[in-house]
Amino acid sequence: MTSPKTTSSGLKRKTMSIGELKRRNDASQAARDAEKAAKKS
Incomplete structure (x- = not known):
């Protein structure tokens, strides 16, 4: 089992990339x- 530190940092990185996306x-x-608005006017 991985250490909590590694897991939380991995989760943080994943969350960060999802937020970036x-x-x-x-x-x-x-x-x-x-x-679209420019084309309409």
């Missing part, structure tokens, strides 16, 4: 929405 996804989604 979500941020990037939100940013690209916002860019698409802006593009």
Whole structure:
């Protein structure tokens, strides 16, 4: 069994990357929405 320290740091890294992915996804989604709005007007 791995030590709690290693496990928690691994979890933290995973959570961080998921948050990073979500941020990037939100940013690209916002860019698409802006593009759509620009095309509409």
